[in-house]
Amino acid sequence: MAATVQITFDAHDPGTLATFWAEVLGYELDPPPAGFDSWDEALDAWGVPEERRNDRSAVSDPDGRGPRLFFQRVPEGKTAKNRVHLDVRAAPGLQGEERMAALEERCEQLVAAGARRVRRFEPGPLDAGWIVMQDPEGNEFCLD
Known part of the structure; x- marks a missing residue:
C-alpha cells in the first residue's frame, strides 16, 4: 500500500496560515467532525478553552489529490531558511x-x-x- 503525505507547518497563528494556504492552493479548511455543525461547537463539547482554539488547523484538497496541510502552534519563531519548501x-x-x-x-x-x-x-x-x-x-x- 502506498503511503500518504501530510505536510506540517509550525506557526504562530495556525488559523491565519491555514486560510492563506487554502487560498494559494484552492484547498478548503477541514470541516468539523461528524455530529458537529461547527468547530466552535465541537471545541465547546470537548471543553477546549478559548485561548487554545487556534492551536491547530488543517486544509485539504477538495478533489482528494493533494496532500493535507496541517498547521500547529509553536512558541518559537522561524530562524533560518527552509530546508524544504x-x-x-x-x-x-x-x-x-x-x-x-x-x-x-x-x-x-x-x-x-x-x-x-x-x-x-x-x-x-x-x-x-x-x-x-x-x-x-x-x-x-x-x-x-
Whole structure:
C-alpha cells in the first residue's frame, strides 16, 4: 500500500496560515467532525478553552489529490531558511514571457493575500524561471 503525505507547518497563528494556504492552493479548511455543525461547537463539547482554539488547523484538497496541510502552534519563531519548501505550480506548460507573465499575475494575487515577494529568477538555458515568495509567517515557497 502506498503511503500518504501530510505536510506540517509550525506557526504562530495556525488559523491565519491555514486560510492563506487554502487560498494559494484552492484547498478548503477541514470541516468539523461528524455530529458537529461547527468547530466552535465541537471545541465547546470537548471543553477546549478559548485561548487554545487556534492551536491547530488543517486544509485539504477538495478533489482528494493533494496532500493535507496541517498547521500547529509553536512558541518559537522561524530562524533560518527552509530546508524544504513548496513549489506552487502556477504556470504549468507555459514557457518564456507567457510563463513569467502568469507567474507575475499569481504573485500579485498572493501578495494581496498576505505573501511577500522575495526574488524573481529569469528563464535560462536550464531553468524556466520562477519567483521566490514567503507566506505570512516567512516560510519560503516558489511560484513555478
